[in-house]
Amino acid sequence: MSETAKPKPSQARVLVVDDEADNRDVLALLLGAQGMSVKVAEDGESALEAVAEAPPDLIFLDVRMPPGIDGYEVCRRLKDDPRTVFIPVVILTALHGSPERIKGAAAGADEFLGKPFDAVELTTRARSLLHMKALHDELQAANTELEQRVAARTAQLQQAVRDLQALDRLKSEFIANVSHELRTPLLHAKGALALLAEGHLGELSADQAHSAQVAQTALSRLEDVVANVVDFNAVSGGALTLEKVTVAEVCGAVAGELAPLAAQRRMTVDLALPSDLPPVWADRPALQRIMRNLIDNALKFGLPGSAVQVRAEERPGCVCISVQDAGPGIAPDELARIFQPFYQVDGSATRRAGGLGMGLTLVKRLVEAHGAQVQVETEVGKGSRFSFELKTA
16 A cells, blocks of 8 residues: 555544534544544534535534434535535434434445444544545545546647648648659650650660560650659549449550550560450549559569469459469568558569569559459469459449
């Protein structure tokens, strides 16, 4: 037990309420001899005033105090008030029997003492009640301190949330500004390079044509990285616009875009898309971004001379789309991390596959925004298969 919880009679404030002066004097003498600070009141009204002025630690209360309110009423009012409900009240009465005790209990009294009272019994009960009051006060103080600490911590967390929100807004604005500054010169460079590669600015030698093609591929990669950054920033904040989309049309278009990259890596993209596939509900740009990242990822990790298999099949109420490569596969300890932002299985500066490590994260977020999940089947040394389902329209 802590020192603050132990009863300290020398610090205890006791109020004695009795309409007879002799009784007040005797009680004050006995309790004062125990080191308690005693204050007296001669009727119910003055007792309530004394409690309001300086709440005591313990009250001895006579029940018969004509002509004003009696002790039962005083006790009832004290126990009905949240500010004084925990002050122990000892009822003093010369009336004996169960009816008086029942009446006192109904008023909320904590103890009863009959008149004439025994001095030892009086002081013993006083000490016991003061001990319980001290324990209550200590608990209340601890609760108050805890509430203050919780309130302070809550305020800190709320401020942290506001700071994060402000930082997120700043990040979004920064990405929007940077993407704008990057896209404009990229557009100019792409247009000029296309004119050059197509011979509109003069005939090119074989080496120059090859260099222009390499530059176009690199520029497309850079444009794709910028688009990934922008999409990665926007996908969590914007709602999708669902429409009827033909899977074969989207997959074919993306495969065509990535054909130069596949040729550069001596790979092919094989499409197995039944002509009778029903349309699906999807956000067309989002589905294009999903397929572009999945096929691009398969081309990155697939072995030269292998094929990337793009499949779609109708299932009850949905169409399952999959992309499979013949690459090295994913080790079990890496599988749970491949969808983390900026994570790459080979994170070294000399890795064969480039990129920022956002492609699969973006795929996961966009697929989940459609109400679906990305499934991964992989075997080390034999490749990986990524699939997801979209509801039929």
